[in-house]
Amino acid sequence: MKILIAYVSFSGVTKKVALRLKDMLNADEEEIVPLSVYTSKDLDWNDKYSRSSIEMNDDKSRPGFHPLKLNPLDYDIIFIGYPIWWYVEPRLIDSFLDYYDLKGKIIIPFATSGGSGIAGSLTHLRNLYPSLNIKEGLLLNDHIDENKIRALMR
Numbered sequence: 001m002k003i004l005i006a007y008v009s010f011s012g013v014t015k016k017v018a019l020r021l022k023d024m025l026n027a028d029e030e031e032i033v034p035l036s037v038y039t040s041k042d043l044d045w046n047d048k049y050s051r052s053s054i055e056m057n058d059d060k061s062r063p064g065f066h067p068l069k070l071n072p073l074d075y076d077i078i079f080i081g082y083p084i085w086w087y088v089e090p091r092l093i094d095s096f097l098d099y100y101d102l103k104g105k106i107i108i109p110f111a112t113s114g115g116s117g118i119a120g121s122l123t124h125l126r127n128l129y130p131s132l133n134i135k136e137g138l139l140l141n142d143h144i145d146e147n148k149i150r151a152l153m154r
């Protein structure tokens with residue numbers, strides 16, 4: 001089974017987890033890079049007019065990203081990593097899932113957060129993409145339980 005770890009990370013926390021998963025699972029990894037990089041101002045959740053606030057207030061927002069160098073369609077299992085934003089996935093993840101048709105793939109979300117769980121994002125993703133096989137995700141704020149991860153891959 002070929003495994004890809006695709007992720008977004010705005011301050012490096014999710015990226016660190018993605019790189020550990022890559023080593024653990026002997027997977028390929030690539031960051032989903034936004035066309036326009038998010039500044040710290042863009043990430044200010046206290047400002048309701050910041051870019052992240054505006055995007056997250058609009059369920060239809062789909063910020064652009066650079067297509068990956070790797071082709072996700074070449075993989076059987078795709079881990080999708082992101083920070084929790086306002087209890088769900090950043091819209092950039094929805095842009096990614098709109099762009100690539102991952103029907104038939106095993107999709108395993110993972111997230112980091114300041115404390116919120118991953119459940120809100122799973123509900124949101126499954127509503128948006130009912131035809132995708134989206135497994136129970138994992139919040140990986142602390143340690144990575146390899147057994148749990150391998151169980152999701154089956």
Ligand SMILES: Cc1cc2nc3c(=O)[nH]c(=O)nc-3n(C[C@H](O)[C@H](O)[C@H](O)COP(=O)(O)O)c2cc1C
Nearest residue numbers: 009010011012013014083084086087113114115116
């Ligand atoms: C715009 C924005 C919204 C956020 N919303 C939440 C949230 O709802 N719950 C939470 O626990 N953390 C929230 N966070 C914190 C991030 O999920 C957390 O810092 C994450 O580990 C950052 O990962 P990254 O460095 O890979 O971007 C938010 C951060 C930002 C920038």
